[in-house]
Amino acid sequence: MVSVAVTIRTARVDELESLEALQRRASLANPGDREAILAHPEAIVIPLNQLTDGQVFVAESDGSLLGFSAVLDREDGQTELDGLFVEPSLWRAGVGRLLVERAKSYGHDHAAVWLHVVGNPHAEGFYEACGFVTYGSQQTEFGPGLLMRAAVGPRGGGAT
Numbered sequence: 432m433v434s435v436a437v438t439i440r441t442a443r444v445d446e447l448e449s450l451e452a453l454q455r456r457a458s459l460a461n462p463g464d465r466e467a468i469l470a471h472p473e474a475i476v477i478p479l480n481q482l483t484d485g486q487v488f489v490a491e492s493d494g495s496l497l498g499f500s501a502v503l504d505r506e507d508g509q510t511e512l513d514g515l516f517v518e519p520s521l522w523r524a525g526v527g528r529l530l531v532e533r534a535k536s537y538g539h540d541h542a543a544v545w546l547h548v549v550g551n552p553h554a555e556g557f558y559e560a561c562g563f564v565t566y567g568s569q570q571t572e573f574g575p576g577l578l579m580r581a582a583v584g585p586r587g588g589g590a591t
């Protein structure tokens with residue numbers, strides 16, 4: 432659990448660079464992703480419209496950014512977790528779960544039933560702990576991805 436007070440709020444446009452730097456640090460801390468990120472640094476980009484559209488949520492404590500999640504509206508009416516990154520020094524402290532909960536509540540507010548994610552296999556246990564189930568797989572630019580989804584209803588209840 433997080434031992435300091437954490438606020439989850441919508442990201443500001445002027446935080447774009449800080450969030451991309453955080454994403455870079457978090458991605459490089461994954462041994463399985465490090466090489467690909469170093470070879471393709473341009474892969475780390477947060478589309479400006481995600482910020483202007485209010486689809487990026489940050490975890491903040493005492494003025495410091497601890498992590499962020501980014502959500503997309505899918506054409507099928509469901510929502511997709513497009514990005515989730517936590518400052519490596521704070522992993523396993525509950526910040527990622529708070530950011531997933533905020534992404535789920537975005538989906539709930541937008542009349543979605545599911546929050547989907549193409550999960551990096553190394554994060555499978557994390558996503559399962561946050562209520563996601565795997566229903567397939569998909570090849571991504573950086574290797575195999577797990578197609579996972581979680582219900583966005585109150586406490587993730589309802590759909591299976």
Ligand SMILES: CC(C)(COP(=O)(O)OP(=O)(O)OC[C@H]1O[C@@H](n2cnc3c(N)ncnc32)[C@H](O)[C@@H]1OP(=O)(O)O)[C@@H](O)C(=O)NCCC(=O)NCCS
Binds near residue numbers: 522550553555
């Ligand atoms: C994946 C990531 C977002 C997790 O964030 P976090 O703040 O460490 O996660 P939390 O502390 O909220 O963990 C929530 C639960 O998942 C579990 N968990 C966290 N990371 C895990 C992992 N790698 N494997 C298995 N379980 C994990 C925690 O133990 C916790 O379970 P519990 O509440 O039952 O004890 C973070 O490690 C990260 O930023 N990684 C690099 C970027 C990345 O891989 N993003 C996902 C790409 S699909």
